[in-house]
Amino acid sequence: MTVSLWPRGPGSSPRIEEGVCALVFFLLLHNVDAGVQIESQQRDFFVIEGRNFTIAADINITQGDTIASAFWAKKNGERQRIVDCFPDQVETASYSRYTGRGWCAMQADSITLTLTKLTPKDSGDYELKITLNSGEIGTVHFTGKLYVPVFNVTIVPHSEKTDRQTKLILKCKVSAGTDPIFKWTASDKTIARSSKYVMSADLSVLTILELESSDCHVYTCIVKNDVNVEKKLFNVSESEDVPFCREHLYAHVLL
Structure with a gap:
């Protein structure tokens, strides 16, 4: 029973020439359960005030298992939930300051987080947690660094x-x-x-x-x-x- 997550690419962030910083992901993939196999790759992305970003991960689940639940969270000393994710649905965040500007989209083989109207407080560590119906868990961590214009x-x-x-x-x-x-x-x-x-x-x-x-x-x-x-x-x-x-x-x- 395995869950694998890895970066899909630069996501759907607008290009720099359009006034938006190019997005580079920081995904640190690690095992939480002995039965979960996850590849590791380290990257980071930049948080630009007032801009938006989308981070995406591909999901590979062993045949016969399915996702029970998933959520994105911000880690500032303690975990702060951003948005819950459900298969084939787009859910608006309903937690704290992310209400109305955070979305999760989940497909059969992918999951994304979109945040709009970024603020300096959006820099820091993030976590995606996926729980399978079998009870096994997969997580992915990434980091947003504040990028300040000249x-x-x-x-x-x-x-x-x-x-x-x-x-x-x-x-x-x-x-x-x-x-x-x-x-x-x-x-x-x-x-x-x-x-x-x-x-x-x-x-x-x-x-x-x-x-x-x-x-x-x-x-x-x-x-x-x-x-x-x-x-x-x-x-x-x-x-x-x-x-x-x-x-x-x-x-x-x-x-």
């Missing part, structure tokens, strides 16, 4: 004068964002590491060595992750924090 990009400038040379440091910062990726451009042209341009390991800090008048233009910090892209422009010539460029700008105007 938010509030700023550039903090700092210039240093040594001897007759000026060094400009531009620090790009974000208030929030999961796995931010940084990129710099100068007048819309991508900046690469060189003897002129020094960057931090994560590319968030750009240092311009031996600042010249030709370097006094607009720099852009572009920050992105799997959810969105944000950018911030910094005009060196108009910044009071870089007197070198302002002096050259005014000198050019006077000429």
Whole structure:
């Protein structure tokens, strides 16, 4: 008598380009009863506030047995039931804060959970529990990680004068964002590491060595992750924090 569960694929979550994070599952399949054989695979999925997701699992039951009951639950220290599942039915969740936004759909060989209008509290550990009419039990665990869009990009400038040379440091910062990726451009042209341009390991800090008048233009910090892209422009010539460029700008105007 066996029950096997494994991920069916990315589910029915919308694609990233439509504003929804691509879903990657975290399914940890393990035995609860000696007669239940379940394959193991570890994945995780991201929870994006305001979005929806669907997680699916295929069911393989030994011929002659059937599912008596199943349910999805959230585990935050203690199990919090989300929705009960019944064969060939779609049931709306009737438990706590999941009322009206959680659904379970069960077919002969599959079972899914859909949650809508996600909140940060929806991140954490989940469990699907299936009980057969024979009394044997199968479970599957998965984890939702909160994925935060890039938010509030700023550039903090700092210039240093040594001897007759000026060094400009531009620090790009974000208030929030999961796995931010940084990129710099100068007048819309991508900046690469060189003897002129020094960057931090994560590319968030750009240092311009031996600042010249030709370097006094607009720099852009572009920050992105799997959810969105944000950018911030910094005009060196108009910044009071870089007197070198302002002096050259005014000198050019006077000429």
